[in-house]
Amino acid sequence: IGYPVIVRPSYVLSGSAMRVAYNETALENFLKLAAKVSRDHPVVISKFVDKAKEVEVDGVYDGETCLIGSIMEHVENAGIHSGDATMSIPPHTLSVEIQKKIEDATQKIVKALKIKGPYNIQYLVKDGAVYVIECNLRASRSMPFVSKTRGINLIELATSAMLDKKFEEVLKTCGLPPTSHVGVKVPQFSFMRLSGADPVLGVEMLSTGEVACLGENFADAFSKALQAAEFRIPPKGGSVLITVGGDEPKRRVVPLAKAFEEMGFKIYATAHTADVLQAAGINSVSVLHKVKEASVNPNILDYLQDQKIDLVINVPMGNKQKSYSDVLTDGYIIRRQAVEFNVPVITNLELASALVKVLQQKENNGVTIRSLNEYMDELPWKL
Structure with missing residues (x-):
């Protein structure tokens, strides 16, 4: 199947002990570790689709009607555990054509499996193609989010379906039309309370909770959700430290840095990242020296300690790079x-x-303040 591959011990929850191996050496190292932990359980190796969009569907089937509660789009690309992913209802970048493919696939899967009750299906989307990751015949952690955003109690409907009751006629005839508002769910982390924990996200779940908010659009809802999860949104004219590993990520961060510059942010970067930004015409960037250069000023650690930085964007290279372990040490400390x-x-x-x-909208319009009941009162159905 080629590399990269995703490797996990059988029967794990929350992505425990899962890894993405980009080469043979990484795969061998993980297999040796897995063998030490348990020789009695097999290891599952699957193809990892790099740079793909992850999508989920929550719904209920009563044996006749397949109700799709919602299609949820992950903000992060595949490779981040679904429990740690930021999700949007409705999808904020998926085309209508892709959403139709997902709906059709969901109908076929649910009817083929003859489900009676709740289901959760995970998909990958890349280059216009839709791939099925898995179908879970159970209620998912995202069902309360779908229920609150869409104004329908999926758990109540799932319970009724399991008791062989059929959906109301309104669900059979019209399904659930789009809502005028947007819901965004973000993870809640406890890194401050977990000494030494690295806040880099991956295939193993790290979050300890989640928060969801509604808004007039994606940025509005995302802004509220971030603040509810105790994420401090940088102030207008604040400062951002950008340190990115790898050539491609450095190129991808250029438009973001330009956006920060246009909003009046002070931009700091490590030397190699700063070179790329300056070559792209971002001349306002200032270089901060790395952790290993602690005796040289200005230094990243001093700026963090003195509260001169309002946001850190630190993207590690990943396992494709041979020097990953070297970068990890410096990046981890930052x-x-x-x-x-x-x-x-x-x-x-x-x-x-x-x-x-979020920052661009906040600069122009701020956020809306409305109660959940106000959003629910606008829905075209009362279920």
């Missing part, structure tokens, strides 16, 4: 010190891009 000094940290470029949208 991320961990940011946590210790209560400076927001983002380790994912897709999430950083979404935050830029």
